[in-house]
Amino acid sequence: MRRRPILWMTLFVTLGACGKGGATAPADPTSAATLRSAPTSIVAGGATLRLATELWRDFMPISPPDGKPMIAVAKVTTSNGSPVPTSVRATGIFIVLDDAVWSTSAREERPRSETAPVYEVVGRDGPKWGPGVSVDVILRITDGARVSFLRAANQAISATW
DSSP, X not given: XXXXXXXXXXXXXXXXXXXXXXXXXOOOTTSHHHHHXXXXXXXXXXXXXXXXXXXXXEOSTTSOTTOOOOEEEEEEEETTSOOOOTTEEEEEEEEEETTEEEEEOOBOOSOHHHHTTSEEEEXXXXXXXXXXXXXXXXXXXXXXTEEEEXXXXXXXXXXXX
């Protein structure tokens, strides 16, 4: 019976020492700085991919006085104009303004057959940033088990009046 407390004490001391001077945890892949370092083109599914965006907030008369939340449309294209490979999927959208990061799932609201050769995903209910400010938009892309991040820098948030 007396061995258990000694065993637990040894375990706690050993685990506590592991955090000192050893390997550090990897940087948060969704931090503003890490997201801003994502490339503006990647190779996935055997194609070179780039990202274009449309960002806006609705201020039409039926909207609340401070406007509706941001909508983000992310459009992935290939460098040669061919359709984006079907193995490529967007699983997350990240929008960075200064040090603030907003993230959401990427939804394919229209089938690829309608948007081809572009692969289009949408993020809704975003923050009430802008209009008239520039942000970086980053997509988390999967191609099988491989995960990559693809960035479009300095994207303007517009408004509908």
